[in-house]
Amino acid sequence: MSLSMSRASIPTLQIGLNALSAILDKAAAYAAAKKIDPAVLLHTRLFPNMFDLARQVQVAADNAKNGSARLAGVEPPRYEDNETTIDQLKARLAKTVAYLKTLEHKAIDSSADREITFPLGPTNKGYMKGDDYLNHFVLPNFYFHLTAAYAVLRHCGLEIGKQDFLGAIPIKVT
Amino acid sequence: MSLSMSRASIPTLQIGLNALSAILDKAAAYAAAKKIDPAVLLHTRLFPNMFDLARQVQVAADNAKNGSARLAGVEPPRYEDNETTIDQLKARLAKTVAYLKTLEHKAIDSSADREITFPLGPTNKGYMKGDDYLNHFVLPNFYFHLTAAYAVLRHCGLEIGKQDFLGAIPIKVT
Numbered sequence: 293m294s295l296s297m298s299r300a301s302i303p304t305l306q307i308g309l310n311a312l313s314a315i316l317d318k319a320a321a322y323a324a325a326k327k328i329d330p331a332v333l334l335h336t337r338l339f340p341n342m343f344d345l346a347r348q349v350q351v352a353a354d355n356a357k358n359g360s361a362r363l364a365g366v367e368p369p370r371y372e373d374n375e376t377t378i379d380q381l382k383a384r385l386a387k388t389v390a391y392l393k394t395l396e397h398k399a400i401d402s403s404a405d406r407e408i409t410f411p412l413g414p415t416n417k418g419y420m421k422g423d424d425y426l427n428h429f430v431l432p433n434f435y436f437h438l439t440a441a442y443a444v445l446r447h448c449g450l451e452i453g454k455q456d457f458l459g460a461i462p463i464k465v466t
Numbered sequence: 467m468s469l470s471m472s473r474a475s476i477p478t479l480q481i482g483l484n485a486l487s488a489i490l491d492k493a494a495a496y497a498a499a500k501k502i503d504p505a506v507l508l509h510t511r512l513f514p515n516m517f518d519l520a521r522q523v524q525v526a527a528d529n530a531k532n533g534s535a536r537l538a539g540v541e542p543p544r545y546e547d548n549e550t551t552i553d554q555l556k557a558r559l560a561k562t563v564a565y566l567k568t569l570e571h572k573a574i575d576s577s578a579d580r581e582i583t584f585p586l587g588p589t590n591k592g593y594m595k596g597d598d599y600l601n602h603f604v605l606p607n608f609y610f611h612l613t614a615a616y617a618v619l620r621h622c623g624l625e626i627g628k629q630d631f632l633g634a635i636p637i638k639v640t
Contacts, residue, residue: 295469295578295597304601338512338621404469412639419638423469427478428635435609436631442610443617447512457610461602464593465586 297404298397301363301426305356306389308438311459312352313385315442315452320378322450330378336444343437345444347373349381352437353388359430360392362408363422364399471578472571475537475600479530480563482612485633486526487559489616489626494552496624504552510618517611519618521547523555526611527562533604534566536582537596538573 323330334346343351350373361368369391375381403422410425412418420429442457497504508520517525524547535542543565549555577596584599586592594603616631 295471295474295600297469299597300469300474300601304605307602308606338617339623342620417640419640420636423473424636426469427474428481428632429637431478431605432482432609432632433628435606436613436616436628439610439613440617443512443614446516447621449513454607454610458602458606462594462598463603466591466593 296397296401297363297422297426298400301360301400301430302392302395302397304431305360305434306392307459307461308434309353309356309385309389309392311457312349312438312441313382314459315445315450315456316349316378316382316385318452318456319445319450322448323378326449328448331376333445333448334376334378334381336448338440338444338447343440345441346375346381348437348441348444350375350384352434352441353384355430355434355437357388357391358410359426359434360395360400362410363403363426363430364395365403365406366395366399470571470575471537471596471600472574475534475574475604476566476569476571478605479534479608480566481633481635482608483527483530483559483563483566485631486523486612486615487556488633489619489624489630490523490552490556490559492626492630493619493624496622497552500623502622505550507619507622508550508552508555510622512614512618512621517614519615520549520555522611522615522618524549524558526608526615527558529604529608529611531562531565532584533600533608534569534574536584537577537600537604538569539577539580540569540573 319333320330323333335344337344358368375384406422408420408422408425410418445452493507494504497507509518511518532542549558580596582594582596582599584592619626
């Protein structure tokens, strides 16, 4: 009755990416209804030196792609950060979800005690044990950028709530 | 080489709570330096119907307390939401970290396949398998409110970065 590394990573990241995609759908509908240029939403940031919405989405997607690839012991593909529309960002999220499906769960499951090496900024490298990397780096970073994207849109007046953020989680409610 | 439920929860939540406490220290210093009443920061929200900073801190703390208690199979204590100062919120975080230390790791480790029942709002109940509850409810909710608190302070001009958010994680950097 222990937790597998793959169960703690792949479905979690996929649900989050899909939730973000559905939030972007709501953002597109909101922009249309309010006659806001969607690009305005994509360029909104909570403070001038924070990432804008588009970049938050790209980074959340890359946290998922890079984190899970490194746990699986493979080099993650590089995706260009060239999205300028909501549809393109949704495609980036879908491509990332599809990539996660290609990763071998067995390889991820055996990564808890393996040392993971990963780039930190342009020149540094980080080293963490696999389970620490997932618990203390991949997941917090992923949720950080997911929440930041959500927060930018809430700040712009989009009416979304915790269920939009959590997405299609396996829960029974009475 | 699997991930234990206790390793994926207790240290993760403790590091996050301590990181938030250190961020509140920086908020207090910032308020003093800029001659801002700290209560203004605590009452700031990113949109009128979002939680303010004080409430984000309380909810993050409760996500950690309630989530880990339910995984351990014990009823979490209720803490009053009566904090009005940064010091009081820091005490709430410290009390929560101390509470997490009282939980039996063995009980948490055996919770992956156990059904967890938890209140959802004032009248509903949620039911999830233990590992799903941790992966898809406790951790996303915890990081959501941690990030929201961070985002409010960034929006107020506090200069903090990703390291402040991640806190004292077990990482080696070269």
